Amino acid sequence: MKSNILDIHNKLKTKEISPIDLVNNAKSIWIKNKSLNSIITPIFPTNLPQFDKDNLLSCILYSLKDNICTKNILTTGGSKFLSTYMPPYDATCYELLQKAKATLISKDSLDEFGLGGVGHYCFTGIVKNPCDPTKITGGSSSGSAVNVKLKISTFALATDTGDSIRRPASLVGIVGYKPSYGVISRYGVYPYAPSLDHVGILANYVADCCIVASYLNKKDPKDMTSLELTNSINLQKLQTKNKIKFIVFEKLLSLLDPQYLNEFNKLLNLLRKNGHEICLCKDPAPINEINKIYKILSYMEAYSCYSCLTGLNYGLNVSDVKDNYEQTILKNRSAGFGNESKKRFTIGAYLTRPEKFIDNVQGAYAIKNKIIAWENALYQNNSDCILMPTVQGPTPSHQQPFAKNNYDDWLTIANFTGSPSITIPFTNINKMPYGITITTKKYNDMDCLNYAYTVEELLQRVKNE
Amino acid sequence: MEIDKKYIHQLANSLYFALNDEQSSKVMEIIIGFQEINSIKTDFISQITNNKTIILRDDVANHTNLDVLKNTTIINEFVVSK
Numbered sequence: 181m182k183s184n185i186l187d188i189h190n191k192l193k194t195k196e197i198s199p200i201d202l203v204n205n206a207k208s209i210w211i212k213n214k215s216l217n218s219i220i221t222p223i224f225p226t227n228l229p230q231f232d233k234d235n236l237l238s239c240i241l242y243s244l245k246d247n248i249c250t251k252n253i254l255t256t257g258g259s260k261f262l263s264t265y266m267p268p269y270d271a272t273c274y275e276l277l278q279k280a281k282a283t284l285i286s287k288d289s290l291d292e293f294g295l296g297g298v299g300h301y302c303f304t305g306i307v308k309n310p311c312d313p314t315k316i317t318g319g320s321s322s323g324s325a326v327n328v329k330l331k332i333s334t335f336a337l338a339t340d341t342g343d344s345i346r347r348p349a350s351l352v353g354i355v356g357y358k359p360s361y362g363v364i365s366r367y368g369v370y371p372y373a374p375s376l377d378h379v380g381i382l383a384n385y386v387a388d389c390c391i392v393a394s395y396l397n398k399k400d401p402k403d404m405t406s407l408e409l410t411n412s413i414n415l416q417k418l419q420t421k422n423k424i425k426f427i428v429f430e431k432l433l434s435l436l437d438p439q440y441l442n443e444f445n446k447l448l449n450l451l452r453k454n455g456h457e458i459c460l461c462k463d464p465a466p467i468n469e470i471n472k473i474y475k476i477l478s479y480m481e482a483y484s485c486y487s488c489l490t491g492l493n494y495g496l497n498v499s500d501v502k503d504n505y506e507q508t509i510l511k512n513r514s515a516g517f518g519n520e521s522k523k524r525f526t527i528g529a530y531l532t533r534p535e536k537f538i539d540n541v542q543g544a545y546a547i548k549n550k551i552i553a554w555e556n557a558l559y560q561n562n563s564d565c566i567l568m569p570t571v572q573g574p575t576p577s578h579q580q581p582f583a584k585n586n587y588d589d590w591l592t593i594a595n596f597t598g599s600p601s602i603t604i605p606f607t608n609i610n611k612m613p614y615g616i617t618i619t620t621k622k623y624n625d626m627d628c629l630n631y632a633y634t635v636e637e638l639l640q641r642v643k644n645e
Numbered sequence: 646m647e648i649d650k651k652y653i654h655q656l657a658n659s660l661y662f663a664l665n666d667e668q669s670s671k672v673m674e675i676i677i678g679f680q681e682i683n684s685i686k687t688d689f690i691s692q693i694t695n696n697k698t699i700i701l702r703d704d705v706a707n708h709t710n711l712d713v714l715k716n717t718t719i720i721n722e723f724v725v726s727k
Contacts, residue, residue: 472678475675483660487660490661506661509661510658510661510662510663512661513660513661513662514661514662514663517662519668522657522662522664522668523664523668523671523672523675525657525660525662526653526656526657526660526664526672527672527676529656529659529660530648530653530656530672530676
């Protein structure tokens with residue numbers, strides 16, 4: 181079983197390395213790669229807890245996307261508005277990792293409040309792809325993906341509202357796991373769109389995601405949407421499966437760049453040769469409009485969530501003493517928010533105008549519910565999971581970051597349905613990594629991890645042959 | 646309601662921030678793209694509620710680009726429940 185956490189744990193156990201060696205090594209990698217701009221607040225602590233051999237996460241280095249609250253440690257949300265903000269409390273997911281004695285080494289760059297998909301909207305600047313710095317990292321969990329890829333952190337916690345964990349994972353060549361809705365508590369995590377927000381994990385192997393998730397899946401009384409899975413996530417249950425029925429969408433294959441289609445076809449062949457089944461699905465056309473529904477719901481919720489930032493109680497305040505109440509807020513919000521956030525907030529406000537609320541918002545929710553019914557129906561023939569390429573073609577450059585990518589929209593389906601979805605590295609094309617995404621039924625997280633693990637092992641075996 | 650740049654600027658102002666001209670143009674462009682949302686809703690919902698089937702295709706052999714799928718399992722039709 182490939183697992184960085186297990187490898188490091190064993191080395192700590194045999195004293196081949198010490199916890200402080202791990203931190204020093206991570207710090208030196210970060211210093212060499214500072215130009216990638218992956219970290220907002222470096223921590224790299226020197227005062228470390230004693231290694232606990234009975235605890236797999238003990239002394240394991242991790243980082244947090246900087247929208248996860250850490251008491252008395254800067255939590256900027258990637259925004260100039262909160263660039264000096266120290267939360268007075270911890271997020272539950274951070275508390276659980278502290279309890280497990282894992283070592284937090286950094287707070288990572290992200291698109292402002294998670295509102296972005298390319299890694300260009302953090303107030304500290306553009307995050308660059310370690311595989312080729314001229315290419316985008318994807319977002320919004322850009323910094324966390326870079327840190328895990330470079331092994332600055334062994335794993336990272338991040339958030340996924342549309343595809344914010346899975347897309348950067350694919351673009352840098354690591355594993356990105358978005359669990360079912362509620363599996364990891366959102367308490368203390370800055371929202372983007374609460375009905376779609378998920379906390380998830382970035383790591384180098386499926387087993388690492390499984391280990392971390394097993395520590396984090398707890399019912400949290402502070403987050404009423406959180407739950408403990410009936411079929412709990414546990415490393416002991418991680419195993420390869422003999423016969424998996426994969427659903428593949430015909431429409432998506434027709435959109436793929438030819439070189440990528442060729443590689444994906446090879447994967448399908450490999451799966452079939454190994455006893456798995458591929459079921460081709462013709463999707464209904466309106467699914468193509470999913471991007472619009474996502475925008476309506478997420479922009480509307482985002483604009484509502486961030487109306488509270490005024491700069492009066494905390495956050496950026498650039499006002500003059502002569503300014504009245506309204507002028508103060510106008511100045512603070514104009515100076516504090518980045519262009520992308522302002523754009524999305526304005527559209528959110530437009531869509532929720534009272535005279536259009538039913539058409540826009542209720543209409544979008546109605547379609548979302550139908551999409552959930554549609555996805556459930558896909559599994560009625562005993563199919564196990566959906567398999568799709570994570571991106572459509574070559575990684576865009578920083579100059580043209582918005583290359584058409586309909587695949588983003590398809591990844592969002594798992595946010596609508598709250599289903600577990602995981603991206604794993606699959607191949608390299610022109611030296612750039614390329615991922616595939618596996619999505620299963622809501623709350624079947626252990627199955628999702630097992631299917632991903634099966635494909636990961638298979639690809640590893642082929643690579644070694 | 647007629648959408649123009651002035652309206653977009655007013656809307657941003659009501660949210661207590663200022664937009665520049667380039668930003669308001671981008672906002673306009675996206676909002677115009679949303680105008681068709683009602684027809685999408687109607688099409689999609691009628692398709693689902695009329696019990697239109699979603700078929701896992703069995704005629705994949707005709708897909709020259711997808712030769713790997715020639716032997717793909719044929720799955721029965723099924724209906725999306727109301």
